[in-house]
Amino acid sequence: MFARLVYESFRRQKRRKLLAGAAITLGVTVTTAMIAVATDIGDKINRELRTIGANLLITPQEDTLDVEIGGINLKPPGDGAFLNEADLPKIKGTFWHNNITGFTPMLPVNVTLQRNGQTEDLTLLGTYFAKQVSFGKEEFTTGVRSTHPWWKVAGVWPDDGSRDVLLGERLATRLSAKPGDEVRVSGRRLRVSGVLSTGSSEDDQLVAPIALAQEILGRPGAVRRVYVSALTKPEDAFARRDPRSMSGPVYDRWYCSPYAQSIAFQLQEAIPHSHAEQIRQVAQNEGAVLTRIEGLIFLITLAALFASALAVSAAMATAIFERRAEVGLMKALGAGRLAVASIFFAEATLLALIGGCVGFAAGGLLARQIGRSIFNSQITIPPVLLPVILAIAVMVTFTGSAAAIRKAVRLDPVFALRGEL
């Protein structure tokens, strides 16, 4: 009888059920989409923050001091220590390799530029542009094009295996050189493939594939420093602790948290004779920006949840309010309060489950759309979230209906049947 009552109620009042169901579906859609966006926004913004540049720097452990003013390297060539280029792919073998979005080695060398019978001392910076690197079975592309996205080239980027160079913007203006020209650098004829604009010291330099710089320096495989771009967790007091003073489990927890410090520590372990450190200008500030944006989205998610709950409550209250005459009839036929309430609650649960499932799917699509149009990447919803969302939907529907149901079961059948309410 109970099941039949509920079934008939759905069959005969399709329009009303559709209305209430639509409200629940919409509410759940918004909730799901917002939760999906909120859980993923940290990662997405973190990736956007990587456009500000690398946040970790690896240097040789026993290096002499950098002597560089205004992009001109005054350090004697060959002085100081170098890292080995062959060690670099090991960066992708560290514990947090999935958090490392790219790395770029740099090797500045001093060169002389001959032009129209004049010579000029310059810095040639050897680097990766978009180099194919493999570690184990993993293949990936890395270089300045991913770690230094603000570098702009008029012309074409040189190939990493080529002997083409980029001219810094100011240098190109001074030499009145353009892409396609040839320059004589330390006795070599090199083709200029493009003009580079970075807004900093590279504008006065030559930038070339690292192999060329190593050849000029006469040290194959040498790398002066490596910029690493990693997705990190905002720093807290725990992150700043010294790993050497930690006991086993605490150390494991520190080691397995993606703090800039612990990733630097792992990089240092991976690359022999190296010293890795966070670039504080980038690493410190991104934590602050990230925390603020995450806080903001959290607030908005709360607002979305609240608005959805309110909408569902309002729709449910309206749906029940309309059916007072029915309640009167049921009560006149001898139904107790419990029976009436349980019918309403059963209907609410059913509506919540159906609306919840449809809303979850729609919310997933919506979140994907938001991810694709704003971040050019997917926002996926873990299916684990479905029971949580359904539970929220049922709870909100119940709370929304509770007041109306309470009113309905208290109804005196006489008034309801006389149509005087």
Next chain:
Amino acid sequence: MTENLSHSEARSAQEVAVSRALSPHSSMFLRMLVRAAVLRRGRALSALFAMVVAAAVATAMLNLYVDVQAKLRREFRNYGANIILVGKGGASLPAGALPQVESVLAGRGVVAPFALVVARTSDGQPIVVAGTDFDRVRQLDRWWSVSNWPSPVPTSRAEDAREMGHPALVGVRALSVVSPKSQPFDLNFQGHTIHLTPAGTVRTGAAEDSRIYLPLADFVAWTGVQGSTIEVAATGSPEEITAIMHQLQLAIPAADVRPVRQIMEGEARVLGKTRATLLASAVLIILTAALCVLATLMGWVFDRRRGRSPGRGRRGDWIRSRYRHRSLDWPG
């Protein structure tokens, strides 16, 4: 009251009709509205509540949307300078450049001057030494991790300073070269020697770690080299910053004004994405809030459509009250 009644009775039916026709029509409309609200207090209140909440949520969202830009811009200024002024062709900036930059900015940012030379340590190693204004750097480069900022030496103790050494801020990597035991050390620049004492260390993870920083006045007195770089962290929208750069170029023609593209582009990207996400969320939330109002109003309309006018409702009230009164006597 009786007088009034008798007066109206005295009027002819025609007069009554005329007066009714002339009386404002809105009165009936208002009466219905007020009655409806009074008689269905709960319903009206819930509709009002829904609307207030919807309006509040919508306002909060729009507010947040506008406010977030300002908040995030402030956060991004902690990344330091977004404009750099350097002397054209590597020359020093004119002496009055700093006050000029400040007057152009008019409080819309932080400015710090820098001067750089390569000096030699007592054993002949080259090292970059910079002169700057520590108070300004503290505000501009907040990410500098400094153990202790050198405090200026009062003029009365200038003699002591010469003996003890001028306080300097030493980069962590430079410290191990010049003063591994934090002892005072000498630096040499073109035959002039300065006696320094490490007052604190700076760690940034970048070029600053291999440098030594001095107060600009000590630096100029020692090397005779004037400031060559001014770093500016200007606040405002991209358009405002472009305008500031233009004004700076006009005010100081001897300087090359460059944007720090790395910071400006990153900021624009993150801000744009955050705003887009916020806008999408705001639209969703406002839609939901509108749905809430719609559901409430729809309930109200359904209710009214049944033809239960306020008048009938009133009769119902009356019957109900009578009935309820009687039901008290009934057993059970």
